[in-house]
Amino acid sequence: MLKIRNLHAKIEGKEILRGIDLDVKAGEIHAIMGPNGSGKSTLASVLAGNEAFEVVEGSVEFNGKDLLDLSPEDRAREGFFLSFQYPVEIPGVSMTNFMRTALNEQKKYRGEAALSASDFLKLMRDRKQLVDIDSDLTNRSVNEGFSGGEKKKNEIFQMAMLDPKLAILDETDSGLDIDALRIVANGVNKLRRPDNATILITHYQRLLDHIVPDFVHVLYKGKIVKSAGKELAYELEKNGYDWIKQEME
Amino acid sequence: MQLSEHDISLQRLFAENRELIEKDAAPGVNAAREGAMEAFSKLGIPSSKVEAYKYTNLQAWFKAGYTQAYGLNGATSEALKQFECNVHELDSYTLFTVNGKFVAGSNVEALPDGVEAGSFAELSKKYPELLKRYYGSLAKVEEDGFVALNTLFATDGIFIYVPKGKVVEKPIQVVNVLTGEQDLMVNQRNLIVVEEQAQARVLFCDHTMSMSRFVVNTVTEGHVAESAMLDFYNLQNQHNGTVQVGAYHFDQAARSLLNANYFTLHTGVARNNIFSRLGGPHAENHISGLYVIDKNQHVDNFSFINHAVPDCESNELFKGVMDDASTGAFTGRILVAPDAQRTNAYQSNNNLLLTENAKMNTRPQLEIYADDVKCSHGATVGQLDENAMFYLRARGISKEEANILLMYAFAYEVIEKIQVPALKEQIRELVEKRFRGELDKCDSCVVCGQLGTGRAKSE
Ligand SMILES: Nc1ncnc2c1ncn2[C@@H]1O[C@H](COP(=O)(O)OP(=O)(O)O)[C@@H](O)[C@H]1O
Ligand SMILES: [Mg+2]
Numbered sequence: 001m002l003k004i005r006n007l008h009a010k011i012e013g014k015e016i017l018r019g020i021d022l023d024v025k026a027g028e029i030h031a032i033m034g035p036n037g038s039g040k041s042t043l044a045s046v047l048a049g050n051e052a053f054e055v056v057e058g059s060v061e062f063n064g065k066d067l068l069d070l071s072p073e074d075r076a077r078e079g080f081f082l083s084f085q086y087p088v089e090i091p092g093v094s095m096t097n098f099m100r101t102a103l104n105e106q107k108k109y110r111g112e113a114a115l116s117a118s119d120f121l122k123l124m125r126d127r128k129q130l131v132d133i134d135s136d137l138t139n140r141s142v143n144e145g146f147s148g149g150e151k152k153k154n155e156i157f158q159m160a161m162l163d164p165k166l167a168i169l170d171e172t173d174s175g176l177d178i179d180a181l182r183i184v185a186n187g188v189n190k191l192r193r194p195d196n197a198t199i200l201i202t203h204y205q206r207l208l209d210h211i212v213p214d215f216v217h218v219l220y221k222g223k224i225v226k227s228a229g230k231e232l233a234y235e236l237e238k239n240g241y242d243w244i245k246q247e248m249e
Numbered sequence: 250m251q252l253s254e255h256d257i258s259l260q261r262l263f264a265e266n267r268e269l270i271e272k273d274a275a276p277g278v279n280a281a282r283e284g285a286m287e288a289f290s291k292l293g294i295p296s297s298k299v300e301a302y303k304y305t306n307l308q309a310w311f312k313a314g315y316t317q318a319y320g321l322n323g324a325t326s327e328a329l330k331q332f333e334c335n336v337h338e339l340d341s342y343t344l345f346t347v348n349g350k351f352v353a354g355s356n357v358e359a360l361p362d363g364v365e366a367g368s369f370a371e372l373s374k375k376y377p378e379l380l381k382r383y384y385g386s387l388a389k390v391e392e393d394g395f396v397a398l399n400t401l402f403a404t405d406g407i408f409i410y411v412p413k414g415k416v417v418e419k420p421i422q423v424v425n426v427l428t429g430e431q432d433l434m435v436n437q438r439n440l441i442v443v444e445e446q447a448q449a450r451v452l453f454c455d456h457t458m459s460m461s462r463f464v465v466n467t468v469t470e471g472h473v474a475e476s477a478m479l480d481f482y483n484l485q486n487q488h489n490g491t492v493q494v495g496a497y498h499f500d501q502a503a504r505s506l507l508n509a510n511y512f513t514l515h516t517g518v519a520r521n522n523i524f525s526r527l528g529g530p531h532a533e534n535h536i537s538g539l540y541v542i543d544k545n546q547h548v549d550n551f552s553f554i555n556h557a558v559p560d561c562e563s564n565e566l567f568k569g570v571m572d573d574a575s576t577g578a579f580t581g582r583i584l585v586a587p588d589a590q591r592t593n594a595y596q597s598n599n600n601l602l603l604t605e606n607a608k609m610n611t612r613p614q615l616e617i618y619a620d621d622v623k624c625s626h627g628a629t630v631g632q633l634d635e636n637a638m639f640y641l642r643a644r645g646i647s648k649e650e651a652n653i654l655l656m657y658a659f660a661y662e663v664i665e666k667i668q669v670p671a672l673k674e675q676i677r678e679l680v681e682k683r684f685r686g687e688l689d690k691c692d693s694c695v696v697c698g699q700l701g702t703g704r705a706k707s708e
Contacts, residue, residue, distance in 0.1 A: 048643050076645035088640040092658025101654065102644040109645070141658075142640075158644065 001026050001166055001197050002067075007058035009046045016042045018222035020058070024166065027194045031208055031233060032201045034219035035241045040201045041085050043219070044170045048082040049075050063165065076102075077109035079165030083155035083172045085201075090142040095154075098142050099124065099161050106162060127160040131187040148175040156187045163191070168199045173207040185210030205237035218244055255312035256293035260286075262313040263401050270319050274404055275373040277380040278438075285390045285400035292394035301393075304578035304610050305520050305549040310464050310492045311398070311434075318349040318435040319404045339671055341422040341452070342366060348427060349437035349467075350405045365410040366421050369438055372408035379410060379442055387470045387498035387524065395494050395522075399468040403438035406467070409451060413444040413474075420450040420482075420669055427465070427487070428458035439469040443477045445502075450480040450669055455495075457487040465493040475502040475529060480668050481509040484676065486688070489517045489544065496522040503529025508668055511538035512676060513548050514683050523552040527561035535564045539663040541683050543572035553582040554596075556589040559619075565596040568663050570656050570684075571607035579611040581626065587618040596626040601633065601659050653684045660684075 002024040009017040016039045024030055032040055046053050047060065049072035060067040067075060090098075103123075104114040115123065124138060133153050143151050152172050159167055169188070173181055188198060188211050200211060208216075208230065216232040217224045220241070225248060226232065236244075252260075263270070263286070271279045297306040343354035344366055351368035365372055373380045390397040407423050427435065443449050457463060473479045479499075487493065493516065501507055513519050525534055540548040554563045569577050579598040600609045613626040633655050641651035660680055667673035682688045 048639075050639055071648070072639060072642040073645050073647050076643055082643055084640065084643075088634075088636045090634075090637045090640065090655070090658060092661045093637075093641075093654050097654070098641070098644070098646075101650060102641075102646050105647060105650065106645040162644065 001063055003061040005059045007046070007060060008056045009042060010054045010056055011042070011052060015056070016053070016222055017046065020222070020224055022217070022224060024197050024199060026197055028197050028215065029211060029213045030199045031213040031216045032199060032219055033203065033216060033233065033236055038219045039222040040219050041170055044082055044168045044201060047168065048072060048080065073105070074109070076162070077106045081159050081162060081164030081167040083159060083167065083169040085170040087143050087151040087155055089144045091144045093142050095138040095140060095142055096124070099158065103161060123161065127157060130160050130190060131157045132183045133157045149177065149180045152176055153180065153184060156184050160187060160191060164196065166197050166199070168201065170201045171203065173202055173204060181207065182210060205233050208233045220244060220248060252290065252293045253308060255308060256289070258313035259311065259398065260289065262317070266317070266319070270402060270404060273370055275377065275380055277377060277384055278373055278403060281385050281390070281400050285397045288390035289394060289397040289401055292397055294394050294398065301551060301580070305518070305547065307492065307494060307518070307520065311466070315434040315464060316429070316431040317402070318433060319402060321348055321350070339420065339422060339675060341420045343422045343424065344407060346405070346407060346423065346425045346437060348429065348433060349435040351407065361415050361417060363412045364415050364417055365408065367408060369406040369408040369440060370404060372410065373440070376410065383440060383442060383470060383472055387500050387526070388468045388496055393496070393522070395466050396468055396496060399436045399438060399466050399496070402436035403468070406438040408439070409441045409449065411443045411447040411449045414446045416448040417450065420452050420672060422452045422454065425453060425455045426458055427456065427463040427491070429461055430459065432462040434464045435466070437465070437467040439467065441469065441471040441479065443473050443479050445474045446476045447474070448478040452482040452484065452672065455483070455485045455487055455493070457491055460488065460490065462490045463487070463492070465491065467493070468496045469498070471497065471499045473499065473501045473505040473507050476504045477502070478506045479508070481507070482667070482672065483511045485513045485516050485519060487516045489546065491517040493518070494520045494522070497524065499525040501525065501527050501529065501532040501534065504531045505529065507534040508666065509534070509536045510663070510666055511550065512680070513538070513540040513542065514679060515688060516542070516546055516548065518547045520549045521551065523550065524555070525553070525563070526555040526557055527563065528557050530558055530560040533562045535666060537565070537663050537666045538567040539660055539680070540569045540577060541660070541680065542569070542575040542577065544575065545573070546575045547577065549578040551580045553584070554594065556583070556585040556592045556594060558586070559588060559590045559592065561589070562593040563595070566663060566666070567598045568660060569600040569609065570603070570660060571600060571609060572603040574604070574606040576608045578609070579628070580614060581612070582614040583616070583624065585617040585619050585622055585624070589619045590621040592619060592622045592624070594622070594624045598628045600630045601656065602630060603633070653681070656684045657681060
């Protein structure tokens with residue numbers, strides 16, 4: 001589904017990603033861990049098409065398409081989804097209007113008919129239940145005045161609405177209490193299918209207790225320096241990143 | 250000061266046509282021309298050296314040589330039918346002016362007893378005592394050359410009178426149409442009187458129906474008596490060849506409420522002079538504006554809120570979305586008189602510049618002579634939020650659609666100020682159309698049902 005080869009990216013002349021290779025297949029869950037500042041969010045942003053970052057080398061193939069050649073909106077329409085580490089507040093744009101516009105533009109791209117008003121509302125209700133999001137949050141402006149936890153839940157709600165093929169969740173677990181974490185994890189698990197895939201970016205083992213990854217990767221200074229099964233997460237939880245840093249020096 | 254050649258041409262025009270101008274006007278309106286003549290000979294049309302007109306020089310446009318509206322017969326309501334006006338959308342009392350002259354509309358006979366809404370020329374003769382009391386009492390000829398010019402040439406316009414205690418629920422909609430094959434100058438004069446405990450909602454829709462150049466200088470005086478309420482809306486949808494100076498002078502007595510809203514959705518050069526005097530305790534006003542401009546359009550909102558007495562409140566919100574090489578200006582003068590204690594005065598002006606070529610000048614001017622005052626003002630000039638833009642696009646929304654969502658999000662606060670729900674919905678629709686670039690194409694104005702103009706030619 002996703003094939004990243006030797007990906008290098010810069011911001012303000014500084015090279016942040018320094019040769020990333022990663023393969024994600026349908027049905028898989030990957031976790032990317034790593035110390036702060038190692039480039040995890042940068043990788044997510046580059047994949048989503050944030051123009052602040054400049055790709056200087058490498059390639060990304062997404063379901064046979066050259067991902068880097070697509071606009072951010074076309075990446076989303078092809079089934080790519082990013083749950084933002086810092087969701088943006090947009091006063092004046094209602095959640096409902098936002099989701100209706102997004103969903104219908106995606107449908108149009110795929111040559112499907114727009115949802116009727118009643119089908120759309122039904123879908124909203126259904127997906128709200130899935131992530132247990134407060135009803136009045138969706139009556140408000142996008143993320144405006146939402147608490148940290150509400151913003152994260154809202155990301156998963158959007159994911160549930162848009163039903164992507166590949167989702168990257170950038171620290172969706174941080175700032176969540178245990179109950180919220182369980183709700184978010186449940187949501188992700190319920191959305192899991194053999195034909196979609198998820199990449200979890202996280203600091204903590206605790207999310208991985210709820211969503212069990214097939215692979216764990218360690219990103220350090222812009223490179224994936226270690227990949228293994230879920231046991232790697234336990235090791236990182238127990239021993240921190242120092243031993244990896246030492247191995248690297 | 251030295252009058253310009255144009256000023257002199259206007260003086261001569263008046264002298265030569267005085268008889269025609271005065272023929273059907275009320276004695277009080279004619280009497281006021283003396284003072285106007287004297288004032289105009291001192292002021293002329295203000296140049297940009299006059300501080301209040303610093304950002305908008307209108308001298309080039311105001312001269313003799315255009316066809317003059319006072320010389321036309323106006324149009325009959327029969328002729329208006331060709332505009333296929335469809336006013337069912339907004340349940341209202343409807344009046345028209347064509348090139349500044351009143352034309353009977355529909356539904357006006359259904360106005361509550363004693364309420365008048367009609368021709369300024371006619372009603373100023375029918376109500377000489379109202380004219381005497383109010384005409385020129387707020388818009389003073391010696392303070393602005395444009396007021397002097399208007400008072401000199403004024404013949405007709407709209408007169409609205411809501412006697413004590415009368416409540417007019419449905420909006421009184423005035424459709425001001427500019428039309429004809431010739432370039433035209435119009436000096437329209439309006440008077441609105443809302444007496445004690447009375448209420449009115451008034452909407453002025455300004456339209457152009459042909460491609461001629463229109464030079465418009467309109468003066469509206471609005472009196473809101475004790476415990477009365479006036480909701481006033483002005484919607485401008487005119488072609489790029491229009492130059493319009495609109496003066497709106499309001500006076501508010503104790504416990505009165507004024508909402509005045511200005512939507513400039515399409516124009517050439519627009520200057521609004523918005524004056525409001527809070528003259529009795531516990532009077533309150535909300536004055537707002539939204540200007541959405543592009544190409545070489547220019548909008549200048551000049552406002553002056555005068556807190557003359559204690560315990561009043563004013564709220565001012567103007568927002569602009571400016572594209573291409575459009576230019577704008579906002580002046581927010583607030584005067585708090587020495588004994589106007591416990592005044593609340595709030596003002597903000599926010600602008601969204603979509604290109605590097607769009608330019609905005611904004612200046613708050615606060616003169617506060619009382620000490621127990623809550624006053625705030627703020628002005629911003631910014632661009633669309635890049636982060637919000639990316640967030641929307643990352644969900645599959647196109648750049649164009651994301652732009653529209655964000656522009657609308659910026660503007661909605663002003664639309665929220667509209668007190669009449671049906672009108673709010675229609676203006677919301679119109680603003681969205683404007684953002685989509687569909688206003689040019691749209692064959693009629695959703696608010697008053699007027700046909701749009703083929704404005705492509707002027708662009
Ligand atoms: N917008 C930006 N401008 C400048 N530097 C940035 C920007 N975003 C990230 N960086 C830098 O890139 C590096 C990696 O950041 P990030 O990808 O956010 O790390 P992580 O998500 O792994 O904590 C850091 O050194 C950070 O300072
Ligand atoms: Mg990060």
